[in-house]
Amino acid sequence: MTRDLPCGPLRRNRRNILRADAAAPPLLVWFRGGYRQRASKDVFSCLADGPLALGMDVAMPGWTPAPVATPTDIVVEMAAARALLRIGGFLRGPVLVAG
Numbered sequence: 001m002t003r004d005l006p007c008g009p010l011r012r013n014r015r016n017i018l019r020a021d022a023a024a025p026p027l028l029v030w031f032r033g034g035y036r037q038r039a040s041k042d043v044f045s046c047l048a049d050g051p052l053a054l055g056m057d058v059a060m061p062g063w064t065p066a067p068v069a070t071p072t073d074i075v076v077e078m079a080a081a082r083a084l085l086r087i088g089g090f091l092r093g094p095v096l097v098a099g
Contacts, residue, residue, distance in 0.1 A: 017057065017058070017059050017090055018045070018048045018052055018057065018058040018059075018060075019057050020051075020052050020054075020055045020056055020057050020058075021055075022055040022092075022093075023092075024092050024093040025055050025056050025057050025092055025093050026056050026057070026093045026094045026095070026096055027056070027057045027058070027059060027085065027090065027091055027092070027093060027094070027095050027096070028048075028051045028056045028057070028058045028059070028096045028097075028098060029059045029061065029081075029082060029085065029095060029096070029097050029098070030047065030048070030058060030059065030060045030098055030099055031061065031078055031097065031098070031099030032060060032062075032099060045060060048060070056096070057090070057092065057093075059081075059085055059090065061077075061078060061081035061082075063077040063078060063081070064077060082095075082097075
């Protein structure tokens with residue numbers, strides 16, 4: 001697992017990348033729950049076990065939580081995180097989004 005890679009300019013703009021043993025696996029981008037500050041990408045990383053067993057890579061981006069960020073701010077941060085996955089070379093197959 002690659003942990004805490006930056007995916008934006010803010011402190012909480014970090015992501016975990018979990019890699020499957022496959023040549024061109026799909027990438028599951030998991031937008032975790034936890035609108036408020038009590039949850040983080042690290043808490044939800046255990047949910048990657050199933051997709052990894054199915055041969056998928058998993059990305060778990062983090063974002064600035066409410067009430068510091070508005071829902072619109074969070075959507076903008078998630079779009080930036082997804083774009084950086086593409087630019088950063090983390091895509092080896094199709095992209096799936098869940099959360």
